[in-house]
Amino acid sequence: MKIKYECYPCILRQSIESAEMVSADDQQIKQIIKHFGEILAPALDSDFTAPMLAAEMQKYIKKLNRIEDPYFDLKEKNLIQARKLMPLVEEEIAAAEDSLLAALLMSAMGNSIDAGVSLNVNIKENIDQAIADSFAHSDYSCFKEELQTAENLLIIADNTGEALFDLLLLKELKTYNLKITYAVRQLPILNDITAEKAEELGIGEYAEIIKSGTTAPGMLMEEASAEFLEAYQKADLVISKGQGNLEGLLDIEEDIYFLLKAKCEIIADVLEVGLNDFVFLHR
Secondary structure, eight states, X not given: OBOOTTHHHHHHHHHHHHHHHTTOOHHHHHHHHHHHHHHHHHHHTTTOBXXXXXXXXXXXXXXXXXXXXXXXXXXXXXXXXXXXXXXXHHXXXXXXXXXXXXXXXXXXXXXXXXXXXXXXXXXXXXXXXXXXXXXXXXOHHHHHHHHTTOOEEEEEOOBHHHHHXXXXXXXXXXXXXXXXXXEEBSSOOTTBOBHHHHHHHTGGGTSEEEEOSOOSSSOOGGGOOHHHHHHXXXXXXXXXXXXXXXXXXXXXXXXXXXXXEOOSHHHHHHHTSOTTOEEEEEO
């Protein structure tokens, strides 16, 4: 999905926030803004996606400040907040008429924890919204039918906080006769999940954790690892979590279920839903 003009201010804001997290001084922030201007013209004249541009800015910030993971503290904060609400979410799934559908909805709800959009997310409000509104678009019936005969499922993961809610989805999916693979980022980027953290959260109990190869906050097939490509080609079902993965895959890949919250007008328009709607879309 080619980057839109409206994405540029958002990525610049995101870059300045990243710099402030690592206590960059005024001179460093000026350098970051200057670098953004330097790469803006090439991006305008190419097939850049938003994750590509964000990755370039994050790479520069890490190099400038000599830090590997600017979002480490935020990710830990997100996990503390999410853990407090896990019992509530577990109760909702257990009480639902269709527990798998409820787990998918709560996994989509977890996608609200997105540092690329906002550093301050009220998870409880998002849980309440998901319970009240459910999916604005859902291809669940198609997914449920395919699930009956599927042997291999690939989940392309997104944010760290939402991985806790993915864990509840994995527990539901594990009741099916499936090999599940959970693909994470190659390196720390924004507040996205890494292999080490996925293992720490217990995801390895329900799925094989692999590194996707991509260093962007979204799946870029040109960066895909051999391990990811093998899992992708073998998969009977693919679930792509979040906006960044959607931006990287929507226009170039087919037969994917996109599970997310539409957190910006551009994504909402592309998916033909409202802003902040929850979506489970098959393309």
